[in-house]
Amino acid sequence: MHKLNNKWIMIQAYKHNGELHRQWSHSYVIEDNEDYFICVSVRSYVIESDGRKWHTKEPALFVLSKKEWFNIIAMFKEDGVCYYVNIASPTIYDKGFLKYIDYDLDIKLFNDGSTKLLDVSEYRKHAVEQNYSDEIKKILSDSVDHVYEMIKNKQYPFDDDAMNGYYAKYLKTVQE
Numbered sequence: 001m002h003k004l005n006n007k008w009i010m011i012q013a014y015k016h017n018g019e020l021h022r023q024w025s026h027s028y029v030i031e032d033n034e035d036y037f038i039c040v041s042v043r044s045y046v047i048e049s050d051g052r053k054w055h056t057k058e059p060a061l062f063v064l065s066k067k068e069w070f071n072i073i074a075m076f077k078e079d080g081v082c083y084y085v086n087i088a089s090p091t092i093y094d095k096g097f098l099k100y101i102d103y104d105l106d107i108k109l110f111n112d113g114s115t116k117l118l119d120v121s122e123y124r125k126h127a128v129e130q131n132y133s134d135e136i137k138k139i140l141s142d143s144v145d146h147v148y149e150m151i152k153n154k155q156y157p158f159d160d161d162a163m164n165g166y167y168a169k170y171l172k173t174v175q176e
Contacts (some may be wrong), residue, residue, distance in 0.1 A: 003032065004028055004032040004037065005030075005031060006030075006173065007028075007029050008026050008027070008029075009026070009027055009028075009029055009098055010023060010024060010025060010027070010069065010097050010098070011023070011024040011027055011039065011041075011097070011098045011099075011114070012097050012100075013099075013100060014100070014102065015059065015101065015115065015130065016100050016130040016136075017053045019049065020048060020049060020104070022049065023042040023047045024039060024041055024046055025045035025046070025047075026043050026045075026067070026132060027039035027040060027041040027098075027157070028040045028041075028170060030166050030170050031166070032034035034065050035067060036065055036157070037062070037064040037091055037093070038063055038064075038166055039061070039064065039083060040060070040061055040062075040170040043061045044060075052066065053062065055109040058073060058075050059076045059125050061074040061076075061163050061166055064098055064100065065117035066090050067090055067091075068090065068143065068146070069087060069089060069090065069142075070084075070087055070102060070143050070146075070147050071085070071086050071088050071091060072084065072085050072158075074157070074163040076163075076167060077116070080160065081159060081164070082108070082109065082111050082162050083108070084106060085109070085110055085147050086100075086102055087099045087104070087105040087107070087127060087140050087143050087144055087147070088103055089103070103126075103132075103140050104119045105117065105144060106119050107144070107147055107148070107153055108117040109158065115151060117144070120134065129138060130148050134136060
């Protein structure tokens with residue numbers, strides 16, 4: 001069932017302990033399929049857990065996995081598409097929100113093909129403070145390896161043409 005297609009929705013990221021970490025004010029669901037929620041965000045208002053508020057600078061596409069332990073944000077920059085990967089729980093739809101647990105580790109894929117693993121110290125700190133189980137730590141480690149393999153093989157969703165296609169579909173939809 002594709003109940004969220006063509007709907008505006010808010011996205012919420014939580015921490016393992018259940019605390020709200022970050023919230024995006026609005027995203028447009030361009031596709032809701034068996035594997036992913038695919039949402040476009042343009043000038044979203046973001047609220048951080050510490051109360052800080054800001055607007056996103058460039059259009060972005062969220063590819064929120066329903067099955068795998070990651071999600072990506074494809075950012076449309078002047079010099080090409082840049083990918084930011086959150087190692088996170090699968091995304092669920094709950095009470096009008098798309099929700100996932102953010103497990104700190106992030107991978108940035110630059111448009112020149114280089115990558116960088118981010119927030120390792122934050123992950124280590126939270127793993128202890130929030131008592132991540134050995135099972136969760138293994139899932140997260142395997143997810144990092146899996147994402148790097150997907151990037152290396154240019155597997156979906158690390159596909160500029162597909163991301164640009166979704167964004168073009170969004171632009172056509174909102175102009176109708």
